[in-house]
Amino acid sequence: xKRGFSILAIVTAxxxxxxxxxxxxxxxxxxxxxxxxxxxxxxxxxxxxxFLLFIxxxxxxxxxxxRKNIKADILAQVSAEVGVVFCTVVLVTGPIWARxxxxxxxxWDLRLTLTLLLWLIYVSYLVLRRFSTxxxxxxxxxxxxxxxxxxxxxxxxxxxxxxxxxxSPVIGGGGSLDPGMGRVLLINWxxxxxxxxxxxxxxxxLEVFKREVDEAHALQLLPEVSR
Amino acid sequence: MNSLHYLYxxxxxxxxxxxxxxxxxARKAGQLKKEMGKLxxxxxxxxxxxx
Numbered sequence: 001x002k003r004g005f006s007i008l009a010i011v012t013a014x015x016x017x018x019x020x021x022x023x024x025x026x027x028x029x030x031x032x033x034x035x036x037x038x039x040x041x042x043x044x045x046x047x048x049x050x051f052l053l054f055i056x057x058x059x060x061x062x063x064x065x066x067r068k069n070i071k072a073d074i075l076a077q078v079s080a081e082v083g084v085v086f087c088t089v090v091l092v093t094g095p096i097w098a099r100x101x102x103x104x105x106x107x108w109d110l111r112l113t114l115t116l117l118l119w120l121i122y123v124s125y126l127v128l129r130r131f132s133t134x135x136x137x138x139x140x141x142x143x144x145x146x147x148x149x150x151x152x153x154x155x156x157x158x159x160x161x162x163x164x165x166x167x168s169p170v171i172g173g174g175g176s177l178d179p180g181m182g183r184v185l186l187i188n189w190x191x192x193x194x195x196x197x198x199x200x201x202x203x204x205x206l207e208v209f210k211r212e213v214d215e216a217h218a219l220q221l222l223p224e225v226s227r
Numbered sequence: 228m229n230s231l232h233y234l235y236x237x238x239x240x241x242x243x244x245x246x247x248x249x250x251x252x253a254r255k256a257g258q259l260k261k262e263m264g265k266l267x268x269x270x271x272x273x274x275x276x277x278x
Contacts, residue, residue: 020238033230034230035230035231035234036230036231036233036234038234039233039234039237039238042237042238042241043237046241085244085245085248088244089240089241089244089245092237092240092241092244093237093240093241096233096236096237096240097233097237099233100230100233195245199248199249199252202252203252206252206255206256206259209256209259209263210255210259212263213259213262213263213266216263216266216270217262217266220266220269220270220273
């Protein structure tokens with residue numbers, strides 16, 4: 001287990017380094033936007049990774065609601081937390097790209113608004129988990145996650161079915177992407193997926209440890225109560 | 228502002244967000260380890276007073 005973690009950490013570091021080099025040096029410069037288009041190699045893979053983590057959160061929450069599986073509950077919590085981190089990257093890098101290209105930092109466009117809503121849904125999910133003292137918190141959080149997940153396909157398909165200011169999809173949606181750019185995009189997505197896996201693994205172990213500490217606290221209080 | 232500045236700002240922001248999250252995790256792990264150490268100590272003193 002420890003060896004697997006170390007191997008994943010090394011692979012992640014190598015992929016992230018190569019991904020950064022490929023995005024800044026290997027990828028061809030886009031004709032109209034210039035170098036600022038290279039933000040795309042961090043923005044898009046972060047968005048795809050966030051979507052994947054929210055889908056994992058949805059499946060784990062469903063599993064928890066059906067089987068009351070504690071591992072599924074921990075996985076749901078971890079995937080939502082790491083998903084929010086990746087979604088934050090999307091919401092920060094997007095406006096930094098929009099400013100020189102559109103001339104504005106933000107617009108209440110459908111794609112952008114739905115992405116902000118998605119982030120708010122999962123932040124409220126985490127706030128609920130952090131501050132609710134009810135014994136039913138995992139159930140309430142799982143229900144919120146199941147309904148919140150509806151926003152993931154809405155965000156993804158909003159640029160397919162509606163006219164928005166956001167650029168059209170680069171893969172499978174009628175948009176065209178230079179093969180060189182496509183390869184760099186996929187390398188960076190692989191790197192971010194490995195990073196997400198590594199962080200989720202660490203966070204999962206930390207959550208298990210936290211629950212052990214909480215249990216130990218409760219056990220320590222038992223003799224005091226019985227006295 | 229040069230478009231390159233926006234590019235660097237986006238990349239730095241990305242790593243700052245990930246770095247901050249990892250720092251929060253490391254701090255949390257440190258606090259939990261300390262707490263667990265304290266609990267173990269308390270349990271061992273409880274055992275010694277009971278015996």
